[in-house]
Amino acid sequence: MSTIIIDSLTVTDDTLEATIRPSSDLERFFTDEPFRTSYDCTIETVPEGVLAIPVLAHVCPVAWAQGADVYVDEVDASFARAVEDVKASLLSMYDFLEGGTLYARNTTTVDPPSSGQSGLLFTGGVDSTASYVRHRAAEPTLISIRGWTITPDARDDEDWNHLRARVEGFADERDLETAFVESNMLSALDHPMLLAHYKRHVDGAWYSSVGHGLGLLGLCAPMAYARGIEDLYVAATHWEGIDLEWGSRPDIDDYVRWTGTQCHHDCYDLTRQDRLELIASYVEDRRSDPDASRLELQTCNARMDGNCGECEKCYRTAVGLRLAGLEPSAHGYPFADEDYHDIRSSFENGDWILGLDERYMWEDIRDAVRETEPSSPAERAFxxxxxxxxxxALVAESGSPLHHRLLRAGARNAPNGVYNTVYPVWNAAKAGARRVR
Structure with a gap:
């Protein structure tokens, strides 16, 4: 029988650690690392049922992929119900998921500290900035997480420092609090092996397509309890009318909850261009406020200390800013009329690896273009x-490099012993892909 046991749950001041013990048939999906998450506040008074949430939020989707049951000593009763709701959504989304049951010796409900505060997962990109603009009257705590796009590895220290400085600067200018969370969740899980097995079933990777809505929100549970955060927002990537298989959607995030906290999938009623229009209105309304008028977004796929201005996401954001009536160079994006030619060439030459996400987002831009008067011949031509x-057709002609697909297929079918031998090769390929994306 396939099982995953969570035990040895310990807290030392601001750090949570748990041991994951999978049955032998599931060992390949986990490493030998304990699951570990650190916060910038003490969590020693947080109840054990809430402390279990971060690791369960990451282990349960892996269990559901294999039809495995998960065992834990204690879990918050509200979160236990949330897990069932999220599982139902994911199983309705993906045929390859088999399900499983969460078993706990005790399910608990406690009286949480209540302060009426709210929190917002924040990177400074278009989506989270639009969510801030929408909820700015509530003065949400801005929460940034290290462990997914910025890994816990030392090589990512500089990127993490850039993100922290940017978020702290944004918060200081608006008199907001910040919270920073660091976790090894994707190195406690064997994310490359999960990708090897399940990439063929999803449009993105395992975490983006299956795990990140429940996972990122769940990571925040001990900190949210300690701070008395009642409403926790995560900005939508997609919007109404886009029915993509994705790990963060209203029918996942809106179900996530634990004692004292309700999570919310935010701005789903706005397209990405609508969100840029919302940001533009915020900037325009506060044109005399230097904190608003110098607002810089960070969306780049290539760097964290600003935007390269040349990757697909930078170009897409710059064009969207122009359509919203903002000058891209004033908000973090070097952009000139000549860049329109480069965007078209990159599309036609297949320079970018595109998925359905990008297809819908460029369609959103195209809809806005049809209602916009071009400001130059280059813009008119584009x-x-x-x-x-x-x-x-442009999306269909792009894709991941062949050698990455072959590595995934090989790892998917390799015995554990063989996999452990070839893992460094796969990991190096993964790192190389990350550096050039």
């Missing part, structure tokens, strides 16, 4: 091309 471009 808008005319984009209006007639076959986005489906």
């Amino acid at each position: 808008f005319a091309w984009l209006s007639d471009a076959d986005l489906d």
Whole structure:
């Protein structure tokens, strides 16, 4: 019988650690590392049922993929019910998920500290900035997490420092509190092996397609309890009308809860261009406020200390800013009319690896283009091309490199002993892909 046992749950001041013990058939999906998460506040008074949430939020989806049961000594009763709701959503989304049951010796409900505070997962990108603008009257605590796009590895220290400085600067200018969470969740799980097994079933990777809604929100549980955060917001990536298989959606995030905290999938009613329009209104309304007028976004796929201005996401954001009436160079993106030619060339030459996400986002831009008067001949030529471009074909012609697909297939079918031998090769390939994406 396939099982995963969570034990040895310990807390030392601001750090949570737990041991994950999978049955032998599931060992390949986990490493030997204990699950570990650190906060910038003490969590020693947080109840054990809430402390179990971060590790359960990451282990349960892996268990559901294999039809395994999960065992833990104690879990918060509200979260135990939330797990069932999230499981139902994911099973309805993905045929390859089999389900499983969470068993706890004790399910508990306690009286949480109540302060009426709210929190917002925040990176400084378009989505989280729009969510801040929408909820700014509540003065949410800005929460940033290290462990997914920025790993706990020392090589990512500089990126993490850049993110922290940017978020702290944004918060200081608006008199907001911040919270920083660091976790090894994707190295306690064997994320490359999960990717090897399940990439063929999803449009993105394991964490983006399956785990990150429940996972990132669950990481915040001990900190949210300690701080008395009642409403926790995570900004939507997609919007109404886009029915993509994705790990963060209203029918996942809105179900996540624990004693004292309700989570919310935010701004799902706005397209990405709508969110840029919301940010533009915020900037325009506060044109005399230097904190608002110098607002810089960070969305780059290549660097964390600003935006390169040349990757697909930078170009996409710059075009969206122009359509919203903002000058990209004033908000973090070097951009000139000549760049329109480069965008078209990159599309037509297949320079970018695109998925359905990008297809919908460029379609959103194309819809806005049809209602916009071009400001220059270069812009007019690009808008005319984009209006007639076959986005489906452009996305279909892009994809991950062949050698990455072969590595995934090989790892998927290798015995554990063989996999342990070839893992360094796969990991190096993964790191190389990360550096050039």
